[in-house]
Amino acid sequence: MAISAATKAATDALAVNRAPVSVGAQEVHRWMQSFTWDFEKNRTKYSTKYKMANDTKEQFKLIAKEYARMESVKDERQFGSLQDVLTRVDAANRVHPKWNESMKVISNFLEVGEYNAIAATGMLWDSATAPEQKNGYLGQVLDEIRHTNQCGYINYYFAKQGQDAAGHNDARRTRAIGPLWKGMKRVFSDGFISGDAVECSINLQLVGEACFTNPLIVAVTEWASANGDEMTPTVFLSIETDELRHMANGYQTVVSIANDAAASKYLNTDLNNAFWTQQKYFTPVLGMMFEYGSHFKVEPWVKTWNRWVYEDWGGIWIGRLGKYGVKSPASLRDAKKDAYWAHHDLFLIAYALWPTGFFRLTLPTAQEAEWYEANYPGWYDMYGKVYDEWRARGCEDPNSGFLPLQWFIENNHPIYIDRVSQVPFCPSYCKGASTLRVLEFNGKKHSFSDQWGERMWLSEPERYECQNIFEQYEGRELSEVIAEGHGLRSDGKTLISQPHTNKDGKMWTLDDIKKINCVFSDPLKAL
């Protein structure tokens, strides 16, 4: 239409119709796919062996301002609950102490995952060629900032309002001391950001989010609530409302590479590696946090795992991707075995190393021992009697001079660290499937606890060179390590970590640890 005619038409139209008009988000989004243009050097800075299709769509079709509106509404509800009613009922002081301790770890470690996911989805935003797909990843970048802040808010809230601020108030500084940190970095940090961009997407979105956020972010809210914690459900369920879009992003990643020949060659191997990477840490750690970090139990971890990981993810979610050639990981069967005993094995080690934590741990009570035995027959003979022995030797009492770590040494049960997952294991005292494998490379020994990690290392040893805590601390006395890692409360003497949550129990100090003269050694050097 000519300019003058268009103007006249506009004027005529307005003469008969003055209805207010606006523009909806979808009306803008439908043009987004055309926002990019071709030019010679238009390619990603992060290499991938896959080719992501140029015409990949996204499902949620948000624009920047609509994204902000949606999130702002959710924030109002969430922070309104936290700052108003939950504060007025003193909710943070009505949480079971064991759970208060668990949230020091859960919230901070999830924060690390969310934080690294900012970078991971930045890489995917760079790697994707389709503007809609970029837009989906961009939304996730912003979400992950939101979730980082939200996880921080949990620790912030517990520190400010709760019964034991130590560990909540400085987790970002003290978390690196203990045996759980490096493994967490593998799954939640480096596994998301270091590698082939699509491989990272599989780790983050297809496995981390589609598989493990259900137990980590949804199931955890039931455990929290049962133990008096209403802050965590308020925040975590708000986080979960964003996760659906992230799972869709993972789905779209697979869709975008489905027609690429590389997908048929590599996708299932990458998926298997990603699944094993994630489950190797999450299966034992989540089970441990839920069952050993709570007073009231919701259900045995093995049931939760079976429902969310094995059936929902391994069956339904992966089944939906079957048309793109995706198969359930071969390692799923071995993971299912881990879901039964691995968290019990890990707690034994975690408790033995309790002074290196930034939280208090608690030995199972008699009532809990009954519950474990009922749900995991054989539990007492393997673990319960050891805890009874430790308790009898005074492991909770600072005057006893006994650290459970000594029991492992006395009984010749060395604790190793799996080089690939960085998860500690004790091959001579475990009911899980861990077996010791030691390989030497470039004059250095490496221990592994399973065939899947060993295979990853054999393929690319240069990716897994990280020192473990025993190599790092070798020859150092325990109290020195704790002090250097800032594992002390504000009085400068008392440890943040403690081997009990008994309100009448005496707290351990740095001097109590120093008297024991516990010196770290690297078990690989003894081989």
Place this chain on the structure above:
Amino acid sequence: MSIEVSGGRRGLTDPALAAIILAAVPDQPLETQRKMNYFMTPRGKRINEYEVLCCYTQPTPDWIPGGLDWGDWTQKFHGGRPSWSNESTEMRSSDWLKHRDPAFRWHALYVKDKAEEWRYTDRFLRAYSADGHVRSMDPVWRDEVLGDYLGAFGFSEYGLFNSHSSVVRDCLGDTLRMSSAMIGLDKVDNAQMIQMERTFLAKLVPGFPEATDIPKNEWTKGTIFKGSREVVQQIWQETYDWNEILFSGHMVYDPLFGQFVRREFFGRLSSYYGDSLTPFFINQMQLYFSQTKGITTDMFHTCLAADGRFGAYNTRLMQVWANKWLPRTITALKDFMGIFSKIPEIKGVSDKPAIEAALNRVFDDWKHDFADPIGYKTDTAALIKTVLSGLK
């Protein structure tokens, strides 16, 4: 009672559970230090909520300055390249975690602002359309300038938006990462607002083309945006140093080219052509520019140029980068001068003296806000003269 609870029983409200929980809770708090991140140095007198929620979330080891962790990466790229590394930028810092958004916006505050802008935009568009404002708009301005050239400028904003992706992946600090994502989102918001305006006009003006093919053709093949397209492509895809991406985009190109196009061309001229719609969107973009300027000047001036150990080196590097990106930006502006031949001239508004005055404002601002703080010397009068040589 059993310790296994079912049926959604809640420890806070179920009397039986609550009694057991309360019996276990210490009578007094076990720790008196209740301030999260109490160990950090705040930017102001006290640690604020933004610093509590954002600072030290980055889990980098201490050999990346500012990090609190130790040791190596637990998984590296294929071939052994580290997850994050000091080598990702030529800049040096004593503390990569030092940056602060001057507005202290964490996610909730950032989206709250933008959500309000969205609601207000919706109300404004309804009022504008019901009031029939569009009738006063000059048709050449509307159909050619807004339809084609404003649309083409959207690609500049979209390209700059994409330049932030690798920054978000590679940068070495938590507050840097969050700020970079936010200023990146603002850039795609700008591109989307431009399309929103074009879609809105298409609803009001029969025959107004909302499709992106004409502006894209202008952007990719036309002469007016040739220089800017090349700069944007170079920032987006040819620059690997994440600091250089931010510096070239936000300390050189956008404060000069972006400011001239948004503020001095579309913002200033629109009212002379009866257009009260475009300034509504441009002003939002200018708000984002202002916020971004606060962020990037904090990154480059407050943190890197003033770094106690590396400040002098960083300043020299910024000058080198300015030498590299300024001529390209001048070319972009020179090419853009061609747009004045496309619009009916208004004396004192779009004639050469007015354009020169506008350029002076932009270059004076840039000199004051961006060049002087790093001791960068340049002859702005000569630069303006070069730009004006692009007038047809």
